[in-house]
């Protein structure tokens with residue numbers, strides 16, 4: 618009953634809290650292909666989306682594995698025209714070490730960006746979910762940025778670790794998100810050559826399973842301080858981030874590319890003091 622061959626494809630990467638809310642929202646105007654790591658969770662994800670009347674297929678993909686990403690690209694190409702790519706998957710600092718975080722959050726996102734560009738046609742929009750964390754850290758040195766510019770280089774970790782010996786997960790998270798925002802700015806010209814767009818969207822504190830995990834983890838006090846400083850006085854919701862992604866994917870955002878949309882209830886402006 619939910620088959621919608623008339624609709625273009627939205628590929629959503631990541632079946633967690635925000636990934637599912639994004640799929641629900643984009644599913645109003647797209648056929649959904651949702652790709653996520655845990656094959657055992659995917660049938661239930663497909664079932665709930667279909668119960669909502671969404672034409673959804675949920676498939677397994679490990680974004681850190683180029684072969685798995687290539688298989689996903691073949692699958693999506695066989696489904697129809699890619700109108701929207703929403704890359705949502707990432708690990709938070711409390712669930713991974715330095716290398717794992719950079720591998721999933723940055724190397725994985727880069728594989729998806731390369732794949733998305735291959736599938737993109739005129740009017741395709743790619744949205745990469747980043748984080749307020751990308752904006753909060755001090756700007757890395759030019760040497761570090763030079764390494765972050767090419768996360769698929771074989772000596773990526775050797776070079777990065779020679780510049781950053783501390784290797785803390787929080788630092789890996791911030792660097793990965795800084796690099797994703799930068800990737801979206803730097804790659805806009807390649808996407809533009811296809812008349813396609815690429816943007817990042819940086820959520821602040823969001824009430825989600827990931828957000829709750831971080832409140833009870835090592836950075837809990839820091840998060841509480843940020844919440845106290847948030848002008849809107851609350852966390853955002855996954856509906857609000859899905860709304861932002863839907864807007865960025867839509868024709869109403871047709872001249873927006875190579876930039877970031879901060880969705881943080883004003884937190885950054887408040888902590889920076891203007």
Ligand SMILES: NC(=O)c1ccc[n+]([C@@H]2O[C@H](COP(=O)([O-])OP(=O)(O)OC[C@H]3O[C@@H](n4cnc5c(N)ncnc54)[C@H](OP(=O)(O)O)[C@@H]3O)[C@@H](O)[C@H]2O)c1
Nearest residue numbers: 632633634635653654655679680706707748823825827828
């Ligand atoms: N929640 C917040 O407060 C907050 C704030 C700022 C930014 N963000 C950003 O928002 C995004 C999503 O957050 P969320 O709340 O949806 O997180 P989440 O519920 O933890 O979901 C993350 C998803 O990433 C998927 N994933 C992990 N490794 C993967 C891999 N190697 N290949 C494919 N998929 C993989 C997981 O897949 P499986 O479940 O299939 O294993 C999981 O579904 C992230 O980019 C995060 O950094 C969140």
